Amino acid sequence: DTGVSQNPRHKITKRGQNVTFRCDPISEHNRLYWYRQTLGQGPEFLTYFQNEAQLEKSRLLSDRFSAERPKGSFSTLEIQRTEQGDSAMYLCASSLVEQGLYEQYFGPGTRLTVT
Amino acid sequence: KNEVEQSPQNLTAQEGEFITINCSYSVGISALHWLQQHPGGGIVSLFMLSSGKKKHGRLIATINIQEKHSSLHITASHPRDSAVYICAVGQGGSEKLVFGKGTKLTVNP
Numbered sequence: 001d002t003g004v005s006q007n008p009r010h011k012i013t014k015r016g017q018n019v020t021f022r023c024d025p026i027s028e029h030n031r032l033y034w035y036r037q038t039l040g041q042g043p044e045f046l047t048y049f050q051n052e053a054q055l056e057k058s059r060l061l062s063d064r065f066s067a068e069r070p071k072g073s074f075s076t077l078e079i080q081r082t083e084q085g086d087s088a089m090y091l092c093a094s095s096l097v098e099q100g101l102y103e104q105y106f107g108p109g110t111r112l113t114v115t
Numbered sequence: 116k117n118e119v120e121q122s123p124q125n126l127t128a129q130e131g132e133f134i135t136i137n138c139s140y141s142v143g144i145s146a147l148h149w150l151q152q153h154p155g156g157g158i159v160s161l162f163m164l165s166s167g168k169k170k171h172g173r174l175i176a177t178i179n180i181q182e183k184h185s186s187l188h189i190t191a192s193h194p195r196d197s198a199v200y201i202c203a204v205g206q207g208g209s210e211k212l213v214f215g216k217g218t219k220l221t222v223n224p
Contacts, residue, residue, distance in 0.1 A: 033211065037156075042119075042201055042214030056209050089156050095210065102210045104148070106158040 002026060004107035006092050012113045013082055020078045021110045025094030032075050033104060034067060035091040036060065043091055049075060050097065082114045118142045121202050121215035128222050134189040136218045138202030141183065145210060149176050149187045150201040152217065158201070161187070192222045 005024045013019050025032050030051050035043035046065070047057045051072035061067075064082075069075040079086055089111050093104040120139045128134055138147070149162040162169050162176040164185075169176050173192075178185040189196055199219050203212040 031210070035212070035214075040216075042203070042216045043158075043212070045211045045213070048209055048211055056211065091156070091158065093158075093212075102146075102205070103160055103163050104210075104212065105160065106150075109156040109158075111156065 004092060004094050004105050006090075006107040006110050008110060009108060010111050010113075012115065015082055015084060015114055017082055018078065018080045019082060019112065020076055021090055021092075021112075023075045023077070023092030023094075023107055025074070025092070026096075026105055029094035029096045029105070030072065031095045031097055031102070032069055033093045033095075034075070034077055035093065037089040037091060037109075038087075043089075046077075079112075082112075084114050087112055087114045117215070118213050119202055119204055119215040121200075121218050123218060124216065125219045126221070128192050128220070130193060130222055130224050132192050132222075134192050134196075134220065134222075136187045136200050136202075136220070138185045138187070138215055139183060140185075140202075140204050140213075142204065142206065142213070144204040144206060146205045147178050147185050148203045148205065148212060149185075150203060152199040152201060161200075163205075189220075192220075194222045194224050197221050 033048040034046040037043040049069040064080045089109045092107040095102040146165045175188040199217040201217045202215040
């Protein structure tokens with residue numbers, strides 16, 4: 001399977017714990033995006049990388065959130081001291097930046113439940 | 116007011132009906148995307164367009180840049196088309212997507 005993969009698919013954690021999610025993009029894609037989707041809403045942009053550089057972060061990304069993309073390949077999203085409001089689906093997407101328009105390919109998402 | 120507005124929020128149709136979902140946006144865009152999301156969360160890109168019209172099988176997407184409006188049409192709808200359809204616009208050099216809230220479509224046999 002050469003699509004975008006995310007792990008874990010589901011995560012249940014207690015409030016105050018730290019969690020880390022992983023996204024493996026399509027191998028030749030140089031852009032990687034993280035989005036968050038709460039129940040009944042459309043996804044919201046969190047951050048994106050071009051290769052290993054994190055170029056933009058949303059104001060939604062509080063200081064408890066950190067994302068990395070070492071070596072421009074897979075990416076991790078860590079949430080420290082989780083809160084119930086962090087419960088959501090975390091979506092990763094990747095794209096290849098070339099001339100023209102850039103279609104994004106989405107992973108299956110990681111559903112986080114904070115109890 | 117959201118930057119991307121979709122209508123209707125919910126839509127129920129009988130198999131075979133012609134379906135239209137509308138999307139209006141209020142910001143400058145590089146491209147407009149139509150996405151499909153099934154229960155469980157997975158999102159599939161259906162169309163990406165910046166002008167005119169595109170067609171894939173029974174799906175047709177149109178965009179009017181001047182009016183900042185796009186429509187997604189499904190001809191001869193089928194129960195397997197039941198899903199949430201999301202309109203999103205790409206912005207700026209980042210091409211980050213700004214999403215509508217989605218339209219939940221249910222097609223009954």
